[in-house]
Structure formats: structure tokens, C-alpha cells
Amino acid sequence: MPKPSTIHVCSECGHAEARWHGQCPGCGAWNTLVEERAPVASARGGGGGGGGAIGRRGAAGAALTPVALRDVKATAVARLSTGIGELDRVLGGGLVPGSLVLLGGSPGIGKSTLTGMAMGNITGAGSSALYVSGEESAAQIKLRHERLEHGACRALDVPVLAETDLDAVLATIEHHRPEVCVIDSVQTLNASDLTGAPGSVGQVREVAARLMRTAKAVQTTVILVGHVTKEGSIAGPRVLEHLVDCVLQFEGERERTYRTLRALKNRFGSTSETGVFEMKQGGLVEVLDPSARFVGEATGKPGSVVLAAMEGSRPLLVEVQALVSPSEIVPPRRVVTGIDRNRLALVLAVLSRHANVGTGSADVFVNVVGGVRIDEPGADLAIALAVASAQRGIALGTENKPLACFGELGLTGELRTVGHPERRVEESTKFGLGAPVHPGSARTLRHALKAAFATAGEPVAA
Numbered sequence: 001m002p003k004p005s006t007i008h009v010c011s012e013c014g015h016a017e018a019r020w021h022g023q024c025p026g027c028g029a030w031n032t033l034v035e036e037r038a039p040v041a042s043a044r045g046g047g048g049g050g051g052g053a054i055g056r057r058g059a060a061g062a063a064l065t066p067v068a069l070r071d072v073k074a075t076a077v078a079r080l081s082t083g084i085g086e087l088d089r090v091l092g093g094g095l096v097p098g099s100l101v102l103l104g105g106s107p108g109i110g111k112s113t114l115t116g117m118a119m120g121n122i123t124g125a126g127s128s129a130l131y132v133s134g135e136e137s138a139a140q141i142k143l144r145h146e147r148l149e150h151g152a153c154r155a156l157d158v159p160v161l162a163e164t165d166l167d168a169v170l171a172t173i174e175h176h177r178p179e180v181c182v183i184d185s186v187q188t189l190n191a192s193d194l195t196g197a198p199g200s201v202g203q204v205r206e207v208a209a210r211l212m213r214t215a216k217a218v219q220t221t222v223i224l225v226g227h228v229t230k231e232g233s234i235a236g237p238r239v240l241e242h243l244v245d246c247v248l249q250f251e252g253e254r255e256r257t258y259r260t261l262r263a264l265k266n267r268f269g270s271t272s273e274t275g276v277f278e279m280k281q282g283g284l285v286e287v288l289d290p291s292a293r294f295v296g297e298a299t300g301k302p303g304s305v306v307l308a309a310m311e312g313s314r315p316l317l318v319e320v321q322a323l324v325s326p327s328e329i330v331p332p333r334r335v336v337t338g339i340d341r342n343r344l345a346l347v348l349a350v351l352s353r354h355a356n357v358g359t360g361s362a363d364v365f366v367n368v369v370g371g372v373r374i375d376e377p378g379a380d381l382a383i384a385l386a387v388a389s390a391q392r393g394i395a396l397g398t399e400n401k402p403l404a405c406f407g408e409l410g411l412t413g414e415l416r417t418v419g420h421p422e423r424r425v426e427e428s429t430k431f432g433l434g435a436p437v438h439p440g441s442a443r444t445l446r447h448a449l450k451a452a453f454a455t456a457g458e459p460v461a462a
């Protein structure tokens with residue numbers, strides 16, 4: 001009897017079954033069986049990027065010779081610039097030849113636009129690129145690339161392939177050996193030897209693994225585009241994170257103009273860099289000085305403060321807004337954009353317990369303006385001051401000089417220091433905001449509130 005070519009493996013316990021089951025017969029977990037190709041003898045992975053193989057593989061089971069790192073030949077590889085400064089910076093200085101990059105983001109955020117522009121620039125610079133799209137026809141891609149074609153971006157010269165069959169795509173890559181290849185998106189490619197639908201966990205993993213093998217063999221850099229749902233996960237890119245060299249996340253609200261690009265994982269650079277883009281008619285434009293933009297747009301009204309945040313290695317000033325509105329709903333609503341909801345809960349609890357700012361019977365909305373997402377604890381104080389300002393109806397700072405602040409809140413109401421205080425203070429002074437309220441100037445939340453309201457004018461009549 002021929003061996004089945006695929007098996008179903010439990011992602012919890014590793015139990016393998018020939019057929020799919022809703023419940024794993026091995027560990028009893030539900031919905032954990034994922035279709036995979038049946039293993040062929042000795043199918044070990046190829047290791048990390050670049051570098052070349054360490055030690056030679058002997059016959060099956062034979063001992064290998066480990067090599068001292070000192071003797072490993074590692075030649076410095078020149079990075080390939082995408083021609084988009086912010087993207088290069090987030091990548092750690094450009095694309096590493098032969099690496100596998102995953103670009104995740106919700107639909108409509110601009111993944112195809114960003115990769116299209118990068119391929120246009122790379123083509124314009126004389127390197128070879130290939131754009132594989134399983135989502136759009138060549139005619140649709142052309143319409144977009146017509147908008148991107150300006151300056152050094154030769155978007156219309158990029159060779160495209162509208163194809164969903166994995167084998168055909170792999171054969172094309174092997175034949176043409178482009179320096180960079182975009183797969184838009186990894187969820188639309190189909191490995192015909194798996195029965196699962198394109199986009200299912202098994203398919204996505206298989207597609208990525210085989211692309212990686214081919215790409216490493218021919219030294220093509222592959223950029224995998226992957227859709228992430230609003231919740232940030234689902235059978236998709238997340239299952240690939242361990243496999244790829246670099247995971248980039250493209251974030252922001254589709255309706256807003258600002259988008260941020262950050263690295264969640266990077267084997268060749270820092271994960272703390274962030275790029276800010278703006279979607280315009282001719283594609284994505286880098287926002288080189290986002291602080292100036294955000295400060296210029298800050299309202300200075302009750303409920304608004306400026307947070308001196310750190311985005312990777314650079315300081316960024318963003319406006320945090322809060323609205324506190326009496327509510328009949330129990331429990332009242334807590335709505336956030338751009339910050340973590342649990343962080344708001346913590347800040348509201350500390351405000352109520354340690355600073356007599358109660359919001360128990362009010363809806364609280366907190367918003368980081370411009371579609372920016374702030375993931376650092378330094379945002380706590382900005383949230384607290386914005387909420388307190390909104391609740392009292394008192395604007396902090398003066399009209400053309402909104403209040404700046406940063407700091408983490410401790411559970412006992414103390415302010416805790418966060419990274420790079422000097423650079424944050426420097427950035428606020430640079431943009432004319434004056435000295436921010438921060439853990440170096442106020443020890444507790446109470447002190448911070450006092451200092452903040454001391455800058456304020458009269459309460460706005462309700």
C-alpha cells in the first residue's frame with residue numbers, strides 16, 4: 001500500500017494521525033491537528049541565514065564534525081537597499097541577501113504598495129526583482145504601479161507573475177534567480193500536495209518552508225506578505241515567525257494617513273526601530289520628522305497631552321487624547337486606540353486609588369493621534385494626565401505649548417523611570433514644549449498631577 005503523502009500533526013503534543021480529527025487522540029486538545037507533508041527520511045532544516053553550512057553532513061546517523069566559530073568563514077555581505085530609507089532602517093540597513101522577510105499587516109494598510117515601491121526602486125537601481133501576486137491580476141498590479149512610477153522608482157519595469165501554484169512559483173524563482181522576490185501574499189499560494197485550503201496553517205507553513213529552501217539555494221531574498229486580522233493573529237503569518245529571519249509589522253488605521261512599520265523580530269538588526277509613513281496619491285511617503293507633525297497637530301484642549309515616547313532608537317512626540325463622559329452603562333465603556341486596553345484599566349485604577357480621580361461611572365476613551373501605536377510603559381503618565389484633564393475639563397499647558405510628559409505608573413501611585421529620559425526631555429524642548437512632567441521631576445502621580453495642573457489655565461465652562 002502506498003504511504004499517504006500527508007499526515008495530520010497535533011500542534012500541542014506532536015501526535016500524528018493519517019486523517020484529520022477534531023480532537024487530538026493523543027492529548028485530547030481540540031482543533032490542533034494541522035496537515036503536513038509526511039516526513040521523508042532525514043529532512044533536517046537548513047539553519048539560519050547567510051554564513052553557509054557549519055560542519056558537513058555525513059551518511060545518515062554518522063557523526064558530524066563541529067567547527068570552532070573562529071574557523072567559520074563569514075564574509076560581510078553587502079545589504080541591498082530598497083530605496084526607502086525608513087524601510088531600510090527598520091530592516092537594520094537594507095535587505096540581507098538570501099534572507100526571508102515576513103511583512104504582516106491588515107488588509108488595505110499598504111503592504112502591496114510598500115513592496116511594489118521597494119521592487120520598483122530595486123529594479124531602478126539595476127538589480128533583478130520579481131513580484132508574485134496570488135491576489136491580483138497583472139492588470140490590477142499595473143494600475144497600482146502606474147501611481148508609483150516616479151523618480152527612481154521604476155515600478156512599471158518590475159516583472160510580475162500572477163500565480164497561485166507554489167510549484168510554478170518555485171520553478172520560476174529557480175529559473176530566473178531574481179535577487180529579490182515578493183510573494184503577495186503567502187496565504188494565497190497553494191501547495192498542491194496538501195489538501196488544506198490556501199491560507200490554512202498547514203498550507204502557509206508548507207509554502208513558507210519550501211520557498212525558504214529554494215530561496216536559500218539560489219540566494220534570493222524573499223519578502224513574504226501576510227495578512228493579519230485586526231486581532232493580530234489567526235492562522236497566518238504568526239505561525240511563520242520562527243521560520244523567517246525578520247518579521248515586519250505594518251500598522252495603523254486604514255482610514256488614517258499615518259502608518260508605522262516596526263520589526264517584531266530581526267536576525268540582522270534591532271527590533272526597536274520604527275518607520276512612519278503617510279499614504280498619499282503617489283504611494284507611501286516617509287515621514288522624516290513625525291514629532292514635528294504630531295506636535296503641530298496637537299489640539300491643546302482639555303484631555304490632550306503630548307507623550308514623549310521612544311520609538312526604537314529615536315524619540316517621538318505624539319498626542320494622547322482622552323474623553324471622559326458620564327455613562328449609564330454598567331460597566332462603563334473603556335475604548336482605546338493605539339494603546340493596550342489593560343494598560344488603561346491599570347492607569348484608571350491607580351488614578352482612582354492614589355489621586356482621587358474617579359471614572360467609575362463614566363465612559364473613558366483614549367486615543368493616540370495619527371494612528372500610531374505605543375507599546376511602552378512610558379505612556380502611562382500621558383494616559384493618566386489626559387484622563388485627569390478630560391475629567392476636570394481643564395486644558396494642560398497653554399494653547400501653543402501643550403504639556404509634554406512620560407513615565408510609568410507603579411501600582412502604589414509612584415512614577416517609575418523609563419528608558420532614555422534625557423533624549424525624551426531633549427525632544428520636547430527641541431519642539432518648544434518646555435520641560436516635560438516625568439519621573440525625574442515628580443516622584444508620584446499626585447506630584448505629577450499637581451505639576452501638570454499648575455501649568456493649566458482656567459477650567460473650561462461645562
Ligand code: TYD
Pocket residue numbers: 105106107108109110111112113114144147148279280281282283284
Ligand atoms: P494596498 O497596498 O493594496 O494595501 P494591502 O496590500 O496592504 O492590502 O493599498 C492600500 C490602500 O492605499 C488602498 O486602499 C489604496 C491606497 N493607495 C493610495 O492612497 N495611494 C497610492 O498611491 C496607492 C498605490 C494606494
Ligand code: MG
Pocket residue numbers: 111112113135184
Ligand atoms: Mg495587497
